[in-house]
Amino acid sequence: MTTDPGSFLTALRLSDSFLPVGGYTASYGLEQYLNEDRIETGDDLRALLAAYLRRVVGPCETVALASAHAASGDGELERLLAVDERLHAVTMPREFRESSTKAGAKLSELVGSGSIEGAEPREEGDAGRAAPSPAADGGDLTAAMADAIETDATPGHYPVVFGVVSQSRGVARLEACLSHAYSFVTGLLGAAQRLGRFGHxxxxxxxxxxxxxxxxxxxxxxDDDAAAMASFAPLAEIMGMRHERAGRRLFMS
Structure with missing residues (x-):
């Protein structure tokens, strides 16, 4: 974890719903749960999101993000792209893949436009943070990842881009994972609230x-290996697939 103010504020920005990556359009199947009256109370909502965390966010998206963060730190583009392809392969519902890749492309675009500035490099141990590691060509991998996304050489999933951006901005790996998971939960809670079922x-x-x-x-x-990346949430995936054909949809997924 880091105590550097700049990196801490970057982590807050990346986890904030104010970040314009389109997260407000995604419910990852939650809307369909509500459409089918499968969630009626706060306890139901809590149980569902805990299952998402344990079955999808943790073993799938957190592994992808942490692996991308490590590959970016080592300057290994091929390894980074392999992580992205693995995440694409294990994300089954079409809407989930589209939501993730659209958000990833938007985050990459924001970084390229300079909307998310990097932190000043520091040595290991300075404010408890390791300095961002350069890529083999002397720079970080954000530009290379952006090029790969733009040319359709890689899907560009949001957790993968999040890992690259957070690493290049000096955010520690665990802190980046926590920021992403927190953002995922608050995004779904915001969706539940906007659907009119739950109060503040x-x-x-x-x-x-x-x-x-x-x-x-x-x-x-x-610290899981990228090869261990997997998602097992059959009902959530079914809800996502049903949402694709639902007659009433407020959210993209």
Whole structure:
């Protein structure tokens, strides 16, 4: 973890719903759960999001993000692209893939435009943070990843781009995983609220109760090998696939 103010603020920006990557358009199947009246109480919502964290965010997206962060730190573009392809392969519902790649492309575009500035390099141990590692060509991999996305050489999934951007901006790997998982949860809670089923107070109660799950999931999977990346949430995937053909849709996924 880092105590450097610049990197900490970058982590906050990346996890903020204010970041214009289109996250507000995605419910990752949550809308379909509500359409089919499978979620009626705050406890139902809490249980569903905890399952998402344990079955999808942790063993799949956190592994992808952490692996991308490590590959970016080592300047290994081919390894980074392999992580992206693996995530694409294990993400089954079409809407989930599209939401993730559109957000990834947008985040990459924001970085390229200078909207997310990098932190000043520091040596290992300075403010508890390792300096960002350069790529083999002398720069970080954000530009190379952006080129690969633009030329369709890689899908450009959001957790992968998130890992590259956070590493190049000096955000520690675990901190990046926590920021992403927190953003995922708050995004789905915001979707549940906008769908008119839950109020502010109940949403905050659910969020607070999920914080230990976020921490446990990220700590468990932050060091997993990319080959272990997997998602097992059959009902969530079915809800995502049904959402593709739903007659009533407020969200893209």
């Amino acid at each position: 107070t109940e949403i905050q109660s659910v969020l607070e109760s999920l914080e230990p799950v976020i921490t446990a999931v990220c700590e468990r999977h932050v």
